Amino acid sequence: MSSAQGTVLLDGKAVEPETYEGDSITVQGAQGNPVTGEEGRFTATGCGLWVQLPSLASGTHSLKIRGRSGDFSTGVDYALTVAASSS
Template sequence: MKIKVGRAALTAVVLSVSVGCGAGTAGPGTGERTAAPSSASPPAARGLSSRDLQSRWWTWAASEPERTNPVVDQDGSACARNQAKDVWFLAGSFGDRVKRTCTVPDGVPLAFPLVNLVADPSSCEGFMSAAKGSATLDGKRIDSEEHPGERISVLGVADNPVTGTDGRTFGTGCGLWVQLPPLEPGPHVLTIRGESGDLAVAVDYSLDVGTASQASSWA
């Protein structure tokens, strides 16, 4: 993830923060500009519009201070923070390689960036010219979507590490994104890789898709 406001204005952030926020080295496994189609790939979800997807995801990522923020999260303990009922967001990192374990409610679609940015239109154009990434679910490649630029709004809380500001900000959102239909109940392994320029993201998720009763614990 890359965002040119607040701390994430370091020089960029794969909420990924480039996943979706990241600066650093993703390591082996970073793929093409978009994931190659595969007959074994999970079907793409109809999902949210580009504006809703990016505005909501960035707002979710900016909705917690650093101590409990899902992008800073090192083990998955913060992944349920502020999740909505209609979509479950996953985060990248600020450049470090992270392994997270998360319980996901049954029957809810997933959405996450491989690499992303909020900035101005010209910065998004340069960012997308170098953006590439890949994701796998249980060892099978997942198709991603390219969102070259969309005017979005982001609402953050005080001391969040994404926008660094308490309140609403506006910018152009862009990136490589994945939206998935609800996963089958049980364990799943999801890998996320993304990069653009000096930004890189590498996150490995162990997902346990649970029952509807587990959804009652959503933050």
């Protein structure tokens, strides 16, 4: 986790990620899953950079996520549409 870096932009404005160093988690794997390939329970470590987004107003929003650690990198762009509440 010490080398993890990431950025998040919500509608062009930075959202600061929080670092979670690692907690033990139990996962129920399905046959053919991309982690173990096997069905059954296993214990792993859940860690990473996480963001909590504020409530979004009705309308369209863009969310851009970039991250890297060591030789791994990832990036994703979301186009979000929030509908008005009917209540």
